[in-house]
Amino acid sequence: MKSIQKLLILLLSVAAAMLIGSLLILASGANPLEAYYYMVIRPLTSVNSLGEVSMYFTPLLLVGIGVSFAFHARLSNLGGEGQILFGALGMTLMGISPVGDVLGIFSLPVGCLLGILFGILWAAIAGFLRVRFKTSEIVVTLMLNYIAQQIISYLVFFPLRSGAEPQSEKIACALPKLSSSSRINWGVVVALLLTVAYGVIMKKTRFGFRLRTLGGSEKAAVYSGVPVGRYYFAAMAISGAFCGLAGAMQISGNTMRLMEGVAGDFGFSGIVVAMLGSLHPVGLVIASLFMAVLSAGSVTMQVKTGIPTSFTSVLEALIVLFILLGMALSSRRGKHRKGGKA
Amino acid sequence: MTAAEKAPLLKLEGITKTFGPMMANDRINLALYGGEVLALLGENGAGKSTLMNIIYGIYHPDAGRILLRGKEVRISSPRDALHLGIGMVHQHFMLIGRYNAVENICLIDRSRAFSYFDKKKVRASLEALKEQYGIEVDLNCPVEQLGISMQQKIEILKLLYTGADILILDEPTAVLLPQECEALFSIIRNMTGQGKGVIFISHKLDEVLSISDRVDVLSHGRVCGHMKTAEADKNQIVHMMSGENLQDLASFEKKSPSREVVFACEGVEAYDDRRAKTLEGVSLKVHKGEIVGIAGVEGNGQNELAEVLSGVRKAHAGKLTIQGTELSTKNPESFIRQGIGYIPADRNTVGTVPDFPLYENWLLRKLHFPGKYGLIDQKALQREAGRAMEEFDVRATGFWARSANLSGGNLQKFILARELRKNPRLLICSYPTRGLDVKASYFVRSQIVAAKEQGAGVILFSGDLEELFSISDRIVVLNHGQVVGEKLPEESSQEEIILMMMGEKA
Numbered sequence: 001m002k003s004i005q006k007l008l009i010l011l012l013s014v015a016a017a018m019l020i021g022s023l024l025i026l027a028s029g030a031n032p033l034e035a036y037y038y039m040v041i042r043p044l045t046s047v048n049s050l051g052e053v054s055m056y057f058t059p060l061l062l063v064g065i066g067v068s069f070a071f072h073a074r075l076s077n078l079g080g081e082g083q084i085l086f087g088a089l090g091m092t093l094m095g096i097s098p099v100g101d102v103l104g105i106f107s108l109p110v111g112c113l114l115g116i117l118f119g120i121l122w123a124a125i126a127g128f129l130r131v132r133f134k135t136s137e138i139v140v141t142l143m144l145n146y147i148a149q150q151i152i153s154y155l156v157f158f159p160l161r162s163g164a165e166p167q168s169e170k171i172a173c174a175l176p177k178l179s180s181s182s183r184i185n186w187g188v189v190v191a192l193l194l195t196v197a198y199g200v201i202m203k204k205t206r207f208g209f210r211l212r213t214l215g216g217s218e219k220a221a222v223y224s225g226v227p228v229g230r231y232y233f234a235a236m237a238i239s240g241a242f243c244g245l246a247g248a249m250q251i252s253g254n255t256m257r258l259m260e261g262v263a264g265d266f267g268f269s270g271i272v273v274a275m276l277g278s279l280h281p282v283g284l285v286i287a288s289l290f291m292a293v294l295s296a297g298s299v300t301m302q303v304k305t306g307i308p309t310s311f312t313s314v315l316e317a318l319i320v321l322f323i324l325l326g327m328a329l330s331s332r333r334g335k336h337r338k339g340g341k342a
Numbered sequence: 343m344t345a346a347e348k349a350p351l352l353k354l355e356g357i358t359k360t361f362g363p364m365m366a367n368d369r370i371n372l373a374l375y376g377g378e379v380l381a382l383l384g385e386n387g388a389g390k391s392t393l394m395n396i397i398y399g400i401y402h403p404d405a406g407r408i409l410l411r412g413k414e415v416r417i418s419s420p421r422d423a424l425h426l427g428i429g430m431v432h433q434h435f436m437l438i439g440r441y442n443a444v445e446n447i448c449l450i451d452r453s454r455a456f457s458y459f460d461k462k463k464v465r466a467s468l469e470a471l472k473e474q475y476g477i478e479v480d481l482n483c484p485v486e487q488l489g490i491s492m493q494q495k496i497e498i499l500k501l502l503y504t505g506a507d508i509l510i511l512d513e514p515t516a517v518l519l520p521q522e523c524e525a526l527f528s529i530i531r532n533m534t535g536q537g538k539g540v541i542f543i544s545h546k547l548d549e550v551l552s553i554s555d556r557v558d559v560l561s562h563g564r565v566c567g568h569m570k571t572a573e574a575d576k577n578q579i580v581h582m583m584s585g586e587n588l589q590d591l592a593s594f595e596k597k598s599p600s601r602e603v604v605f606a607c608e609g610v611e612a613y614d615d616r617r618a619k620t621l622e623g624v625s626l627k628v629h630k631g632e633i634v635g636i637a638g639v640e641g642n643g644q645n646e647l648a649e650v651l652s653g654v655r656k657a658h659a660g661k662l663t664i665q666g667t668e669l670s671t672k673n674p675e676s677f678i679r680q681g682i683g684y685i686p687a688d689r690n691t692v693g694t695v696p697d698f699p700l701y702e703n704w705l706l707r708k709l710h711f712p713g714k715y716g717l718i719d720q721k722a723l724q725r726e727a728g729r730a731m732e733e734f735d736v737r738a739t740g741f742w743a744r745s746a747n748l749s750g751g752n753l754q755k756f757i758l759a760r761e762l763r764k765n766p767r768l769l770i771c772s773y774p775t776r777g778l779d780v781k782a783s784y785f786v787r788s789q790i791v792a793a794k795e796q797g798a799g800v801i802l803f804s805g806d807l808e809e810l811f812s813i814s815d816r817i818v819v820l821n822h823g824q825v826v827g828e829k830l831p832e833e834s835s836q837e838e839i840i841l842m843m844m845g846e847k848a
Contacts, residue, residue, distance in 0.1 A: 204717040209705055216695030222654050223684070223692045224706040225675040 005330060006278055013322035014276075014290075021315050030305040038304050039297035039312075049296065051182025055254055056292035058187040059084070059246040063270025064288055065198045066242030068279045070137075072202060073235035074215040079126060079141025080267030082148030083119040083240045087247025089152065090115035092160070092258040095171025095251065108173040112248045119244015120237045122148060127236030131229040137236065145267065153260055160258060167259035175253035187249040192285070194242070199281035211235055243267070265313065269295075272316045275323050291316070349412055351376045351539045352397070352428070352508050357406035359392055366392040367403070368563040374508065374539040379530060381542045381550040381571070384560035385583055385779035390543055393560070394510050397541075398430045399423040424450075429501030430510040433517075435493050439486030443496045444468060446485060447503055464503075471502050475532045478525075490640075491522040498529060509533065510541045515549055516777065519639055520807075520840060527553050545779060547576055559583055580780060594791050594813050599632030603665075604799035605651075605682075605768045610660030612650050620646045622823040623660070628768060628799035633790065635814030635831075636803045639843050643823035644803045645687065648772040651801060652684035653677025664768060678707055683766030685757055687773040687803070689750065693757045696746035700738060701727040703745050704760060734759035735785070751782030758789055769793055772803045787813055807836045821845045 022032030043049045063080045070077040077083075094100050094111035103110055126140040153166075160168040175185040202208035214221040214231050221228055246266060255262055269291055276290070277283030294316075298309040350373040359367040366389045374380050384390045395401045397408065399417035407414050410426055417423050423430070437446050444465050468481055479495040480488065488496075494514060501509055511530075515523045530540055530553060544550050550557060550571070557574050559567035559582045567582040605628040612621040620643045628634050638644050649655035651662070653674040662669040664680045671677075677684075684707070686692040694703045701720075704727035705711055712722035727741045734755045738748055745753060754774065761769065771790060775783035791813055794800050804810050810817055811831045819827045819842040827842045 200717070204713075204720070206711065206716065206718070209702070209718065212698075212702075213695055213706065216697050217691045219688070219692040220695045220706060222674070223686055225653070225678050225709075227674075 009326035009330060010276060010278065010323065013319050013326055016322045017315055017318035020318055021311070024311070024314065025305075025307055028307060030307055035301050035305045035307050038301040039294055041297075042300055043293045043297040047179065047182050049300075051179075051184040052296040052299075053289075053292045054182075054184040054188050056295040057288050058191045058253065059250055059264070059266045060269055060273050060288035060291050061191045061195060061284060062242050062246035062249070063266050064273030064277060064284045065195060066239040066246070067270045067274040068198070068277075068284065069211070069242070070235050070239040071274055071279055072208075072211050072215045073232060074218075075130070075232065075235055075239075076138045076271075077123065077126075077141050077236065077239040077243075078138055078267070078271065079123060079144050079240075080243045080246075080270045081263045082141070082145040082267070083122045083243035084247035084250065084263040084266055085148045085152045086118040086122040087115035087244030088251045088258055088262050089155070089247070090118035090244065091248035091251040092168050092171060095173050096160070096169045100172050105173075108175065108252060111171075111173055111252060112245060115248025115251075116241045116244045119240040119242070119247060121240070123236050123240020123243070124233070127233040127240075130236065131233050149260075152258070152262075156259055165259075167257045170256050171251060173252060174256060175249060183254075185253045187253045190249075194245075195281045195285055198284075202279075202281075207234075243270070246270075269316060272320055275320060350374060350409075351411060353409040353412075354393075354397070355407045355409065357393065357396060357403045357408070359396060359401060359403050365563050367396070369406070370560075370563075370565055372558060372565065374541060376507070376537045376539050377534050378555040379534055379540045379542050379553055381544065381554035381557045382560060383544065383547075383550060383557060383579060383583060385781060388560040388583070388779075389563040390560055391512070392563075394430065394512060394541070394543065397423070397428060397508075397510065424504050424506065427506050428508045428510070429504060429506030431494065431497045431501065431512065431514060433512050435497050437485045437493055437496060440484050442484050443479065443481040443499065446496065447500050450500065450504065468499060468503060471499060474536070475502065475529055477529055490517045491519070491525070494518070494526070495529070502533075507538045508541070509538060510543070512543045513545065513777075514542070515544060515546060517640075523549065545777075547579060550579075551576070583780060594787065596815060597631070597795065599794075599815055600630040600797075602630045603627050604630045605664050605801075606662075607651060608661045610647070610650055610662070611658045612646050612655055613658060614646050619658075620823045621650065621657075624820070624823065624825055626651075626801070626818065626825070628801060630799055631794050631797050632816065633794050633800040633802055633814045635810035635817040636801060636820055637807065637810055637817055637839050637843055638820035640805060642820050642843075644820060645772070646823075647820065648684070648687070648770055648801075648803050652682055652686075652770045654684070654686075675709070678709055681764070681767035683761035683764060683769040683798075685754075685761060685769070685771040685774050687776065689753050689757055690746070694745040694753060696744065698745060699742050700731070700736075700745055700748075700756065701741040703756070704730070704741075706760070708760070708764070730759040730763055731756065734789070751778045751785075754778060754782065754786055758786060762789060762793055765796070766793070766798055769798050769800045770803075771800065773805060774802070775804070775806065775809060783809075807839060810839075811836065819843055 025032040025035045043053050067077050067080060091111040091114065094107055094114050100107040122144060125144060126137045129135040129140050130137040156166045156168055162169040175187050178184045178186060202212065210221065210226045211231060213224055214226060214228060218228060247263065250262055251258060273284060273287045273291055277287035294312050298312045301307050302309050352374040354370055354372040357367050357370040370393060382390050392401060396403050399419045399422050402418065408417060415426060417426065444461055447468065448461060448464055465481060477495050477499055479492050479499065485493055485496060514526060518526060534540055542554055551574065554571045557569050557571055557579065558565055559579060561583055606626065608625045610621055610624045611619065614620040624647055626634065636644060646655060650657045650671060653671055655671065657671040664682065667680060669676060669680060690696060694706065701724045704723065711718050712726060713719035724741050731741065736752050736756045736759065738752060774786050774790065778786065787809065790800055790802065802814055814831055817829050817831055817834065817839060818825055819839060821843060826845065829839065
């Protein structure tokens, strides 16, 4: 009953957002059906375009999982972008350094680990401040994004710059491809395996259980003997680890170079994924696929109908608003019903 | 002229309300006359709250009529109810902490935003009302700085200000001390003396018998008893409410505890959440098979003490030992490992996670879970929780039920089952029967006594002196974070304990 209601809210939110979206499309003089066809259906019709979808899918799923870890402990990690950038930096440093040549094929996994480590580092700042000084992790993670952006800008403009463009050298270690006819690579498989791991951890391990307890009621967690500070910190760090890995894969599977804007919108879209997937592993996969299709399709849409790609951000924002609205309304009704039983 | 000869102020005819398959109110008839106190008794879930919410306009009845001074009315919101002169003091007060009494009352006075408050006028009429009904309360102090009984008085004042002549008090004494109850009762008498009708909801029989003129008993959504207080008899009422006899419910055999000390604390000091020092050197000993009752006026350090002793709050100083092993509050888990069970006062957000299904809540404060390779075996967990729920008579739709949907009594039984299944060496119970009905309270007490008979030491914090006297082997009185005395229940009286609670050294 409860989960059906939730699913209904999610589906209605998507529908409502697309409805309002179609008004916007109409207003800009295009045919909504045509626009949505290029945005939602077209990307699924060829192997090549599915490869494009996967370029969005992997980072969205990884960031979505990361954000979900934090959400479970009732923490909001809005710092996905900064953590992705730092993860990307970790991978780049490995990929362009002479150490990479020494490590050979191991430079890819080591680069990923370095990216994860950098992501953890960046998220841990917010985790530490939250645990030690009770600062809002929302504000801190958000602000850290800007700092990360500036650091990466500085790096690609000066120390790491190669050539005329503000970008780093091409890295030596690339993620192996899954098929020769599209850009799809092994990152997708890794992300899906990690989704399974995420599901098992949350549902079946003591750590996951305690994390959820903490999110459900901090006082109950204290009562239950959970070292609350350590768990808040861990939730934030793991969140950063996933975003860091997303960054590392963004470099090794997509751009091959560190540059400004390598994090795209994934930091925030990951939050949408977590909410739309309601933190459930299967939900996260479906939500990231949906969002990835929108993002990949928006490019074709722009070419064919003239609707700018930024229209996807509008859709995303509308979806989030409707989910929040639906949740708020249904929980208010729920409270009323509960009052009746007392 | 007696109350019964007048026309009723409020009359309910055949009020019926269902929630899904559950019949919360079944053809209820009820009458309230001006100048009387009608007590409404019933177990949790008997339908009292639903009925009051109908009168107050929060719910709409499926069938039935509400007659106000002989005229049928439709009450579709609390605002309507207030207009019609019906006011309700809820268990949770609806006051804004930072505002003082006058400002709080100004809030309900006008509904338009940006309208002008004539605070002087409001204050003057409040002063008059205070005088008229003998209500003593500070109108200038922000309400968050006032005690609970003062806040309650402000709530009452608020209703009187709106001109309510039907007042519903929902378990008003649950939060009060004995002497504060007396003050409340005198206000109630002043109100009925001026022709107002009062509906008084309570679990506590003695109170009901002392304040009310008539008693209606609700059970399973129906009015099952109807009597004048003067003719009522305690046994008869309990029987009506639950079908059990009072004798069975109140008596517990006491066995003398052993000499072996199971738990001791010395010189415990601790701070509360606002970093004010609330425990100033508490020392206690608990023997095997002994229930130590802790009495005290609320806010004298009981909560902090219960939390420190169960490892949930850090102690600032002092020494805790369980059968010779020293415990450190820096490591809360070690308390669980050492066999200290804890029933927290707040069962809804401390004792359980409201959004978890029961079988997941079964894992709280547990060190071991069924399963291999560090993975929880959900099936085994569900079986384990299900069996315990059956044994402790936890009534729920199943182990899938979210704990937020359980009634207080069932939730408490669930928490009790969880702690007792671990065979604790020490059981700390913080207000274990607060808000529970007679039957559930009896069940909880008898389980606590059973744990003690199996050799556990028990520390029982309670605001209910009768409870403390009926099951503790020793009563320790706490005042301003210090132990001010210790009495054996058979050698003491409630009056003596109350005096000690107020700070008089024994």
